[in-house]
Amino acid sequence: MAVCVAVIAKENYPLYIRSTPMENELKFHYMVHTSLDVVDEKISAMGKALVDQRELYLGLLYPTEDYKVYGYVTNSKVKFVMVVDSSNTALRDNEIRSMFRKLHNSYTDVMCNPFYNPGDRIQSRSLWSG
Template sequence: MATTACFIIVSRNDIPIYEAEVGSAAKREDAAQLHQFILHAALDIVQDIAWTTSAMFLKAIDRFNDLVVSVYVTAVFCRYISYNLIFSLTTSLHTRLMLLHDSRNDDGIKSFFQEVHELYIKVLLNPLYLPGSRIASSHFDTKVRALARKYL
Protein backbone atom coordinates (compact mmCIF):
# COMPACT_ATOMS: atom_id res chain seq x y z
CA MET A 1 0.00 0.00 0.00
CA ALA A 2 1.18 3.51 -0.84
CA THR A 3 2.48 5.61 2.00
CA THR A 4 0.82 8.76 0.73
CA ALA A 5 -2.38 8.84 -1.25
CA CYS A 6 -5.05 11.47 -1.35
CA PHE A 7 -8.14 10.93 -3.44
CA ILE A 8 -10.71 13.54 -4.41
CA ILE A 9 -13.64 13.75 -6.79
CA VAL A 10 -14.23 17.10 -8.42
CA SER A 11 -17.65 17.79 -9.89
CA ARG A 12 -18.10 19.45 -13.23
CA ASN A 13 -18.54 22.79 -11.49
CA ASP A 14 -15.02 22.48 -10.07
CA ILE A 15 -16.38 21.77 -6.61
CA PRO A 16 -14.78 18.93 -4.65
CA ILE A 17 -17.58 16.51 -3.75
CA TYR A 18 -15.56 13.79 -2.07
CA GLU A 19 -12.18 13.75 -0.36
CA ALA A 20 -10.28 10.98 1.33
CA GLU A 21 -6.79 10.55 2.69
CA VAL A 22 -6.11 6.90 1.93
CA GLY A 23 -2.36 6.65 2.53
CA SER A 24 -0.83 4.57 5.28
CA ALA A 25 1.65 7.24 6.37
CA ALA A 26 1.30 8.83 9.78
CA LYS A 27 -0.83 11.94 9.38
CA ARG A 28 0.91 15.25 9.46
CA GLU A 29 -1.31 18.07 10.44
CA ASP A 30 -0.73 20.18 7.36
CA ALA A 31 -0.69 17.24 4.95
CA ALA A 32 -4.38 17.45 4.09
CA GLN A 33 -4.13 21.10 3.11
CA LEU A 34 -0.96 20.50 1.13
CA HIS A 35 -2.52 17.61 -0.78
CA GLN A 36 -5.63 19.61 -1.47
CA PHE A 37 -3.51 22.49 -2.70
CA ILE A 38 -1.51 20.31 -5.10
CA LEU A 39 -4.60 18.63 -6.48
CA HIS A 40 -6.48 21.86 -6.99
CA ALA A 41 -3.47 23.40 -8.70
CA ALA A 42 -3.49 20.49 -11.14
CA LEU A 43 -7.06 21.15 -12.26
CA ASP A 44 -6.01 23.57 -14.98
CA ILE A 45 -3.59 21.07 -16.44
CA VAL A 46 -6.33 18.43 -16.42
CA GLN A 47 -8.59 20.73 -18.34
CA ASP A 48 -5.96 21.39 -21.01
CA ILE A 49 -5.08 17.76 -21.44
CA ALA A 50 -8.65 16.46 -21.33
CA TRP A 51 -9.46 18.24 -24.58
CA THR A 52 -6.46 16.84 -26.42
CA THR A 53 -7.05 13.17 -25.75
CA SER A 54 -9.95 10.76 -25.66
CA ALA A 55 -8.35 8.65 -22.96
CA MET A 56 -10.08 8.70 -19.60
CA PHE A 57 -7.06 7.78 -17.53
CA LEU A 58 -4.39 10.50 -17.51
CA LYS A 59 -1.41 9.31 -15.57
CA ALA A 60 1.16 11.48 -13.84
CA ILE A 61 0.04 14.81 -15.24
CA ASP A 62 1.67 16.85 -12.52
CA ARG A 63 4.22 16.33 -9.77
CA PHE A 64 5.27 18.00 -6.58
CA ASN A 65 8.52 16.73 -5.09
CA ASP A 66 7.95 12.99 -4.93
CA LEU A 67 4.16 13.22 -5.17
CA VAL A 68 2.41 12.52 -8.46
CA VAL A 69 -1.06 13.50 -9.62
CA SER A 70 -3.07 11.06 -11.73
CA VAL A 71 -6.53 11.77 -13.00
CA TYR A 72 -9.46 9.83 -14.35
CA VAL A 73 -11.85 11.96 -16.35
CA THR A 74 -15.40 10.63 -16.68
CA ALA A 75 -17.27 10.94 -19.93
CA VAL A 76 -19.10 14.12 -20.75
CA PHE A 77 -21.82 14.73 -18.24
CA CYS A 78 -24.26 16.35 -20.60
CA ARG A 79 -26.59 19.11 -19.76
CA TYR A 80 -29.67 18.87 -21.82
CA ILE A 81 -30.53 22.47 -22.53
CA SER A 82 -28.47 23.77 -25.40
CA TYR A 83 -27.80 27.26 -24.15
CA ASN A 84 -26.48 25.77 -20.95
CA LEU A 85 -24.17 23.61 -22.98
CA ILE A 86 -22.51 26.64 -24.56
CA PHE A 87 -21.72 28.14 -21.20
CA SER A 88 -20.55 24.97 -19.59
CA LEU A 89 -18.29 24.15 -22.53
CA THR A 90 -16.21 27.11 -21.52
CA THR A 91 -15.52 25.55 -18.16
CA SER A 92 -15.56 21.80 -18.02
CA LEU A 93 -17.99 19.04 -18.71
CA HIS A 94 -16.32 16.29 -16.82
CA THR A 95 -16.34 14.94 -13.35
CA ARG A 96 -12.75 14.24 -12.42
CA LEU A 97 -11.44 11.61 -10.07
CA MET A 98 -8.02 12.78 -8.91
CA LEU A 99 -5.42 10.88 -7.00
CA LEU A 100 -2.24 12.19 -5.45
CA HIS A 101 0.17 9.34 -4.85
CA ASP A 102 3.82 8.45 -4.40
CA SER A 103 3.71 4.91 -5.77
CA ARG A 104 4.49 3.99 -9.37
CA ASN A 105 1.92 1.24 -9.70
CA ASP A 106 0.11 2.44 -12.84
CA ASP A 107 -2.00 -0.65 -13.36
CA GLY A 108 -3.21 -0.59 -9.78
CA ILE A 109 -4.09 3.07 -10.01
CA LYS A 110 -5.99 2.51 -13.24
CA SER A 111 -7.99 -0.33 -11.74
CA PHE A 112 -8.64 1.77 -8.66
CA PHE A 113 -10.04 4.57 -10.81
CA GLN A 114 -12.20 2.23 -12.86
CA GLU A 115 -13.76 0.64 -9.82
CA VAL A 116 -14.32 3.93 -8.06
CA HIS A 117 -15.92 5.21 -11.24
CA GLU A 118 -18.42 2.36 -11.05
CA LEU A 119 -19.14 3.17 -7.42
CA TYR A 120 -19.61 6.80 -8.39
CA ILE A 121 -22.11 5.81 -11.08
CA LYS A 122 -24.08 3.89 -8.47
CA VAL A 123 -24.14 7.00 -6.29
CA LEU A 124 -25.36 9.04 -9.25
CA LEU A 125 -28.17 6.56 -9.85
CA ASN A 126 -29.47 7.08 -6.34
CA PRO A 127 -32.57 9.21 -6.84
CA LEU A 128 -32.04 10.87 -3.48
CA TYR A 129 -28.56 12.08 -4.40
CA LEU A 130 -28.40 15.48 -6.07
CA PRO A 131 -25.76 15.44 -8.83
CA GLY A 132 -22.96 17.84 -7.99
CA SER A 133 -23.60 17.76 -4.25
CA ARG A 134 -21.27 16.33 -1.66
CA ILE A 135 -21.10 12.53 -1.44
CA ALA A 136 -21.92 11.88 2.19
CA SER A 137 -22.66 8.17 1.86
CA SER A 138 -20.67 6.16 4.39
CA HIS A 139 -21.13 3.07 2.23
CA PHE A 140 -19.28 4.79 -0.62
CA ASP A 141 -16.54 5.94 1.72
CA THR A 142 -15.97 2.44 3.07
CA LYS A 143 -15.84 0.95 -0.41
CA VAL A 144 -13.37 3.55 -1.67
CA ARG A 145 -11.06 2.96 1.27
CA ALA A 146 -11.25 -0.79 0.71
CA LEU A 147 -10.35 -0.32 -2.95
CA ALA A 148 -7.45 1.91 -1.98
CA ARG A 149 -6.10 -0.81 0.29
CA LYS A 150 -6.50 -3.35 -2.47
CA TYR A 151 -4.92 -1.49 -5.39
CA LEU A 152 -2.63 1.27 -4.15
Protein backbone atom coordinates in the same frame (compact mmCIF):
# COMPACT_ATOMS: atom_id res chain seq x y z
CA MET B 1 -1.53 3.36 -2.13
CA ALA B 2 -3.34 6.63 -2.61
CA VAL B 3 -2.91 9.27 0.08
CA CYS B 4 -5.63 11.52 -1.35
CA VAL B 5 -8.64 10.90 -3.57
CA ALA B 6 -10.87 13.62 -4.99
CA VAL B 7 -14.00 13.73 -7.10
CA ILE B 8 -14.40 17.08 -8.82
CA ALA B 9 -17.63 18.21 -10.49
CA LYS B 10 -17.84 19.34 -14.10
CA GLU B 11 -17.86 22.96 -12.85
CA ASN B 12 -14.59 22.33 -10.89
CA TYR B 13 -15.95 22.31 -7.34
CA PRO B 14 -15.16 19.35 -5.07
CA LEU B 15 -17.80 16.70 -4.54
CA TYR B 16 -15.53 14.53 -2.41
CA ILE B 17 -11.98 14.92 -1.09
CA ARG B 18 -10.43 12.52 1.39
CA SER B 19 -6.81 12.33 2.47
CA THR B 20 -5.20 9.91 4.90
CA PRO B 21 -2.64 11.97 6.82
CA MET B 22 -5.04 14.55 8.25
CA GLU B 23 -2.23 16.94 9.23
CA ASN B 24 -1.44 17.49 5.51
CA GLU B 25 -5.08 17.86 4.42
CA LEU B 26 -4.72 21.46 3.24
CA LYS B 27 -1.62 20.55 1.23
CA PHE B 28 -3.53 17.78 -0.57
CA HIS B 29 -6.49 20.07 -1.26
CA TYR B 30 -4.08 22.52 -2.85
CA MET B 31 -2.46 19.75 -4.95
CA VAL B 32 -5.88 18.59 -6.17
CA HIS B 33 -6.96 22.10 -7.15
CA THR B 34 -3.71 22.90 -8.93
CA SER B 35 -3.95 19.63 -10.84
CA LEU B 36 -7.26 20.77 -12.37
CA ASP B 37 -5.33 23.15 -14.64
CA VAL B 38 -3.30 20.21 -15.96
CA VAL B 39 -6.49 18.16 -16.41
CA ASP B 40 -8.05 20.97 -18.46
CA GLU B 41 -4.90 21.25 -20.58
CA LYS B 42 -4.88 17.50 -21.29
CA ILE B 43 -8.59 17.48 -22.14
CA SER B 44 -8.25 20.41 -24.54
CA ALA B 45 -5.13 18.87 -26.11
CA MET B 46 -7.02 15.66 -26.77
CA GLY B 47 -10.02 17.56 -28.11
CA LYS B 48 -12.28 15.32 -30.14
CA ALA B 49 -9.92 12.37 -29.69
CA LEU B 50 -11.18 12.07 -26.10
CA VAL B 51 -14.77 11.83 -27.32
CA ASP B 52 -13.92 9.39 -30.09
CA GLN B 53 -11.77 7.16 -27.91
CA ARG B 54 -12.97 5.49 -24.76
CA GLU B 55 -9.75 6.39 -22.91
CA LEU B 56 -10.77 8.23 -19.76
CA TYR B 57 -7.47 7.80 -17.91
CA LEU B 58 -5.29 10.91 -18.21
CA GLY B 59 -2.18 9.39 -16.65
CA LEU B 60 0.39 11.19 -14.58
CA LEU B 61 -0.57 14.84 -14.30
CA TYR B 62 2.56 15.95 -12.50
CA PRO B 63 5.10 14.61 -10.03
CA THR B 64 6.35 16.44 -6.98
CA GLU B 65 9.24 15.54 -4.72
CA ASP B 66 7.07 13.43 -2.40
CA TYR B 67 3.95 12.62 -4.45
CA LYS B 68 2.62 11.79 -7.90
CA VAL B 69 -0.73 13.15 -9.05
CA TYR B 70 -2.86 11.12 -11.49
CA GLY B 71 -6.05 12.09 -13.29
CA TYR B 72 -9.14 10.54 -14.83
CA VAL B 73 -12.16 12.18 -16.46
CA THR B 74 -15.60 10.68 -17.07
CA ASN B 75 -17.76 11.11 -20.15
CA SER B 76 -19.81 13.66 -18.22
CA LYS B 77 -16.62 15.68 -17.47
CA VAL B 78 -16.46 14.75 -13.79
CA LYS B 79 -12.80 14.56 -12.78
CA PHE B 80 -11.11 12.12 -10.45
CA VAL B 81 -7.73 13.05 -9.00
CA MET B 82 -5.54 10.66 -7.02
CA VAL B 83 -2.37 11.58 -5.13
CA VAL B 84 0.04 8.70 -4.58
CA ASP B 85 3.20 8.56 -2.46
CA SER B 86 6.29 8.72 -4.71
CA SER B 87 8.17 6.26 -2.54
CA ASN B 88 5.81 3.48 -3.69
CA THR B 89 7.77 2.39 -6.77
CA ALA B 90 5.95 -0.94 -7.05
CA LEU B 91 2.73 0.80 -8.12
CA ARG B 92 2.26 0.35 -11.85
CA ASP B 93 0.20 2.31 -14.34
CA ASN B 94 -2.34 -0.50 -14.81
CA GLU B 95 -2.90 -0.60 -11.03
CA ILE B 96 -3.64 3.13 -11.05
CA ARG B 97 -6.10 2.57 -13.92
CA SER B 98 -7.74 -0.20 -11.93
CA MET B 99 -8.13 2.08 -8.88
CA PHE B 100 -9.72 4.75 -11.08
CA ARG B 101 -12.12 2.20 -12.60
CA LYS B 102 -13.19 1.12 -9.11
CA LEU B 103 -13.61 4.75 -8.07
CA HIS B 104 -15.65 5.41 -11.22
CA ASN B 105 -17.89 2.41 -10.45
CA SER B 106 -18.42 3.67 -6.89
CA TYR B 107 -19.23 7.14 -8.23
CA THR B 108 -21.76 5.61 -10.63
CA ASP B 109 -23.38 3.77 -7.72
CA VAL B 110 -23.75 7.07 -5.84
CA MET B 111 -25.27 8.78 -8.87
CA CYS B 112 -27.79 5.92 -9.25
CA ASN B 113 -28.94 6.33 -5.66
CA PRO B 114 -32.43 7.89 -5.78
CA PHE B 115 -31.78 9.74 -2.49
CA TYR B 116 -28.67 11.55 -3.78
CA ASN B 117 -29.14 15.07 -5.12
CA PRO B 118 -26.72 15.64 -8.03
CA GLY B 119 -24.22 18.35 -7.18
CA ASP B 120 -24.28 17.74 -3.41
CA ARG B 121 -21.12 16.72 -1.57
CA ILE B 122 -20.60 12.97 -1.45
CA GLN B 123 -20.37 11.54 2.06
CA SER B 124 -19.35 8.06 3.11
CA ARG B 125 -21.20 6.41 5.99
CA SER B 126 -18.19 4.28 6.86
CA LEU B 127 -16.11 7.41 7.54
CA TRP B 128 -18.74 8.87 9.89
CA SER B 129 -19.07 5.78 12.07
CA GLY B 130 -15.93 6.59 14.07
